[in-house]
Amino acid sequence: MKKSIKIIAIISFLLTCSIDEKGLPIMVTLLIYSFVSIQEIVYYGHLHNILWEGLIYLPLVIGTIIVFFNAKKYKERYLQVFCFISLLMTSIPLTGCLDIDRYNHIKLDFIIPLSVFIISSLVLIILTFRDQK
Numbered sequence: 001m002k003k004s005i006k007i008i009a010i011i012s013f014l015l016t017c018s019i020d021e022k023g024l025p026i027m028v029t030l031l032i033y034s035f036v037s038i039q040e041i042v043y044y045g046h047l048h049n050i051l052w053e054g055l056i057y058l059p060l061v062i063g064t065i066i067v068f069f070n071a072k073k074y075k076e077r078y079l080q081v082f083c084f085i086s087l088l089m090t091s092i093p094l095t096g097c098l099d100i101d102r103y104n105h106i107k108l109d110f111i112i113p114l115s116v117f118i119i120s121s122l123v124l125i126i127l128t129f130r131d132q133k
Helices: 002-014 026-042 050-070 074-095 100-105 108-130
Strands: none
Touching: 002 026, 002 050, 002 108, 026 050, 026 074, 050 074, 074 108
C-alpha cells in the first residue's frame, strides 16, 4: 500500500503545472532546464539564467525522488519527511509561485496535482510513523 501511495505522490508532483500562461508541468520544466543547460555548456556564448537552474534542480529533484521512493523502514521516517519538505520547497520556484503577479492564472491543473501530492505524502508519513517495528 505504501508503494502505491509513493508512486501517486511522485507522479502528482511531476504533473503539477506552473501558474504562468504556458502552464508546463514540473516534469517538462525539468526537461527544458536540462536541455538548455546542456546546450549552453556545449555552445558557449548564449548564456542564460537557466544554466544554473538546470544544473541544480535536475539532480536535486531526481535524487530526492529516488530517496523518497526508497525510504521504506521506520528508521528512515525522518528522511522521508525531509524529502517531502524538499520536494515541496522545490515546487515553489518550479511552478512560479514566487511571482505575485501570476496568481490570477492559477488553474485546476496546478491545484489538483499539488494537493494530491501533499495529501498522499502526508498520509504516507503518518503511516510510516505508525509502523513502529
